[in-house]
Amino acid sequence: xxxxxxxxxxxxxxxxxxxxxxxxxxxxxxxxxxxxxxxxxxxxxxxxxxxxxxxxxxxxxxxxxxxxxxxxxxxxxxxxxxxxxxxxxxxxxxxxxxxxxxxxxxxxxxxxxxxxxxxxxxxxxxxxxxxxxxxxxxxxxxxxxxxxxxxxxxxxxxxxxxxxxxxxxxxxxxxxxxxxxxxxxxxxxxxxxxxxxxxxxxxxxxxxxxxxxxxxxxxxxxxxxxxxxxxxxxxxxxxxxxxxxxxxxxxxxxxxxxxxxxxxxxxxxxxxxxxxxxxxxxxxxxxxxxxxxxxxxxxxxxxxxxx
Amino acid sequence: xxxxxxxxxxxxxxxxxxxxxxxxxxxxxxxxxxxxxxxxxxxxxxxxxxxxxxxxxxxxxxxxxxxxxxxxxxxxxxxxxxxxxxxxxxxxxxxxxxxxxxxxxxxxxxxxxxxxxxxxxxxxxxxxxxxxxxxxxxxxxxxxxxxxxxxxxxxxxxxxxxxxxxxxxxxxxxxxxxxxxxxxxxxxxxxxxxxxxxxxxxxxxxxxxxxxxxxxxxxxxxxxxxxxxxxxxxxxxxxxxxxxxxxxxxxxxxxxxxxxxxxxxxxxxxx
Numbered sequence: 001x002x003x004x005x006x007x008x009x010x011x012x013x014x015x016x017x018x019x020x021x022x023x024x025x026x027x028x029x030x031x032x033x034x035x036x037x038x039x040x041x042x043x044x045x046x047x048x049x050x051x052x053x054x055x056x057x058x059x060x061x062x063x064x065x066x067x068x069x070x071x072x073x074x075x076x077x078x079x080x081x082x083x084x085x086x087x088x089x090x091x092x093x094x095x096x097x098x099x100x101x102x103x104x105x106x107x108x109x110x111x112x113x114x115x116x117x118x119x120x121x122x123x124x125x126x127x128x129x130x131x132x133x134x135x136x137x138x139x140x141x142x143x144x145x146x147x148x149x150x151x152x153x154x155x156x157x158x159x160x161x162x163x164x165x166x167x168x169x170x171x172x173x174x175x176x177x178x179x180x181x182x183x184x185x186x187x188x189x190x191x192x193x194x195x196x197x198x199x200x201x202x203x204x205x206x207x208x209x210x211x212x213x214x215x216x217x218x219x220x221x222x223x224x225x226x227x228x229x230x231x232x233x234x235x236x237x238x239x240x241x242x243x244x245x246x247x248x249x250x251x252x253x254x255x256x257x258x259x260x261x262x263x264x265x266x267x268x269x270x271x272x273x274x275x276x277x278x279x280x281x282x283x284x285x286x287x288x289x290x291x292x293x294x295x296x297x298x299x300x301x302x303x304x305x306x307x
Numbered sequence: 308x309x310x311x312x313x314x315x316x317x318x319x320x321x322x323x324x325x326x327x328x329x330x331x332x333x334x335x336x337x338x339x340x341x342x343x344x345x346x347x348x349x350x351x352x353x354x355x356x357x358x359x360x361x362x363x364x365x366x367x368x369x370x371x372x373x374x375x376x377x378x379x380x381x382x383x384x385x386x387x388x389x390x391x392x393x394x395x396x397x398x399x400x401x402x403x404x405x406x407x408x409x410x411x412x413x414x415x416x417x418x419x420x421x422x423x424x425x426x427x428x429x430x431x432x433x434x435x436x437x438x439x440x441x442x443x444x445x446x447x448x449x450x451x452x453x454x455x456x457x458x459x460x461x462x463x464x465x466x467x468x469x470x471x472x473x474x475x476x477x478x479x480x481x482x483x484x485x486x487x488x489x490x491x492x493x494x495x496x497x498x499x500x501x502x503x504x505x506x507x508x509x510x511x512x513x514x515x516x517x518x519x520x521x522x523x524x525x526x527x528x529x530x531x532x533x534x535x536x537x538x539x540x541x542x543x544x545x546x547x548x549x550x551x552x553x554x555x556x557x558x559x560x561x562x563x564x565x566x567x568x569x570x571x572x573x574x575x576x577x578x
Binding site: 018032130154188275293 | 316324328346389401404418422423425427428429433446450452479481484505511512516526528530556559560564572
């Protein structure tokens, strides 16, 4: 408090109110703080500790084994395959679903007719029960009775066993992933597009950017930069979490050809009950997510200052 | 008719996106032998809707799964709002020691995906004998730092005069949260509610860990059980079951399309 050299004013109401405000604030945040500590903070710390132990369900007490889980991960062919699969899956899903999302958004925004209708159609997969729609995809991609291979056969092509051959299983899962994510990205791009003033595109047209493509390249695409970056990171983080379709359709098979990080973490932890090892995989997963988020804020910061 | 190429292209893409739904519905109406003949006709030669959907309702506790879904999503949303709205209000409008710490905790929580806590939560719930309960399904999701963040952002734009006036009327901070702040935060609350229900209705990861058997199975688990227990190669019934379980959210979406899209778009940053 500043020393004004005069006697403190006798009106204590503001001080009291301040104290009451702090007390009220603590009471209001208390339920959230308690549940945060019990359900989020402590379990996260526990997962980190577990990753350095040989914790197995039913074996007590666990021992501290330092980095052993991580060195085992490095030599574990199953884990390396799972890691590589996840990278391939993300590498297929992210560019395709971001590109498709952008295409949907541009196509819808380019005219006035059918906007709400097509937005709903493309968005439908986002609100659909993944497990159920995975079953629909399984039928669609069934090697003998599936409509896709039936169509291919009528064209004289023998379609592969999409989900049960190790050559095509990741591509098939990625196709489902693109189908799931494109509508979500479309909505984010549409929000970004509405923030770009129409006059800018019109001005570019006056200045000689005659084709729609050059207007897109010169105006829309650069101004969409921050949105695109945001969509790309979100898609990376969403697709690295792939679990449902793997658990429902392939269980990581055939021969681990479709095992992904979270699915390996799940089987190690909840099928083989090797919780320490599973926690180590969780930490790898967490590290990747954190790096992606860090990259996003770094690049976003630059963009913001640049403007 | 400059719009024609655009509409044509959109229609082709739309049909591709709808293909899984179209074939799912078509197969759910066909008798099994017709599915195995693998022709490309969408309309069944012999309608088998009643026997397919009847088989699902006879073999599967559909109502139970749907009710479990409502209980779990409703319970989660209730506690998320109960905890997050007051905290968001305090962070936005009140001065108190430790505020920066709490906001830091919120940012920390935003960075960590929910899968990270799954193992310790499983161990904790199992040692308390609480697996296979609604509590196990609801409890871990009751805290949403994302909701706290969202409500904090929203309440910051609430005029201070409104709050001062309420205080002069003798209202306590708790009453202000629920009777002054919340009525002004319906857009944020609806957006978050839609985001939360869609996320937890569709979630498979945590229910698969927390629950075995049919009694507490959510719709996602229910479809999975039906696949492994009953369906095998009975695609007609499997497609019927999938259609039934997908229908509630899709219908809700079609009725409140705009709110859904806005809800997901504004809450999109959590993924």
